[in-house]
Amino acid sequence: MKFVCDSLDLSDAAVTVVKACATRTLTPVLECIRMQVKNDKVTLSAYDGELSIEKSFKADVLEEGEACVNGRLFTDFIGKISHTQITVGTEEKGLEIRYDDSRSFMQVLPADEFPLLDCGDVAGSFEVEEGKFKNLVARSIFCCATDDSRPILKGCLLETEGKILRASALDGYRMATTECEIKNGDDGKKIVCPARTLGEIARMLDGGEKTLTVEFSQNHLRVVVDETTLISRLYTGEFVRRENIFPPSFTTEVCVKRNELIESVERASVLIRGEKNNLVIMEVKSGAVYVTANSEIGNVAEKVSAELEGKEIRIAMNGKYVLDALKALDEDEIVMYMNTPIAPFVLKNKENKYGAYLILPVRTTS
Known part of the structure; x- marks a missing residue:
């Protein structure tokens, strides 16, 4: 594996996906960013068991391949390199990083140990303006629970009703319910999405009138924003009905x-x-x-x-x-x-x- 790219492109991709690297895990590869180099593109991805983020960018590919490197160390290191052309490749010592007249090495793990997360068969979807969805998230997820006593309350209920997308969240002391218009969508669908996932999606969005497509299967949700793909597990179980609370x-x-x-x-x-x-x-x-x-x-x-x-x-x-x-x-x-x-x-x-x-x-x- 070997490629040449702009250091800012590599740093931006790493900063985007590192949010999905695990912090406390018995599986070291979940702390890693996987680099896939193919055709004229480099794809970085991370997965912590619940959330997967993947981002691609153009590069001068000298040799195709893939490798896994500690996500936070790699992201911090690349972020410290001044804007320049950078060459990244695998050698016997590990991952070689060349920049200006310098070179450094980092240990790698086999890429075949990295788990792959797939959304599965799409069971429903909806289209919504980015700005409206971003506001919907901001107006609701702060009411989600943060402890594990009732895991489903760490998520936000999203439900479609005609041209309306409604979000509900509660933590046992307060509850939020808010809604926005959608452009298209399957009627009568309900999913419980982790608050953290919704927060990451909102950070990916510029806002405005650009259309965001949200797809979901029975257990997963997927969104694609430009060159970034996010897949998240969904919570299962019965969410509290707002009609029983208000x-x-x-x-x-x-x-x-x-x-x-x-x-x-x-x-x-x-x-x-x-x-x-x-x-x-x-x-x-x-x-x-x-x-x-x-x-x-x-x-x-x-x-x-x-x-x-x-x-x-x-x-x-x-x-x-x-x-x-x-x-x-x-x-x-x-x-x-x-x-x-x-x-x-x-x-x-x-x-x-x-x-x-x-x-x-x-x-x-x-």
């Missing part, structure tokens, strides 16, 4: 300026930084929401103008969860829907109701 009606509706509430909760959060539950109290009264927070450092009490429909209420909540939801919404005014101090409450845009965020309140003794 209350059917509310006794309190309060409309408030989104940015004013964000600024108030952010100031309150400064004084409770490091405190358990990031506890913020909201007292909803006619004409205003009163935001308070107390800690050993100090306390804050602020008034935010609001319009109330229904009953007055005092409710304790996790300030971080509220801020995450407020920042995911995008209109000047939002509406908070509440029932009792211990019942879940919901935040939505005032006009466009495509997104809804449910949060469990914090139980207090007073």
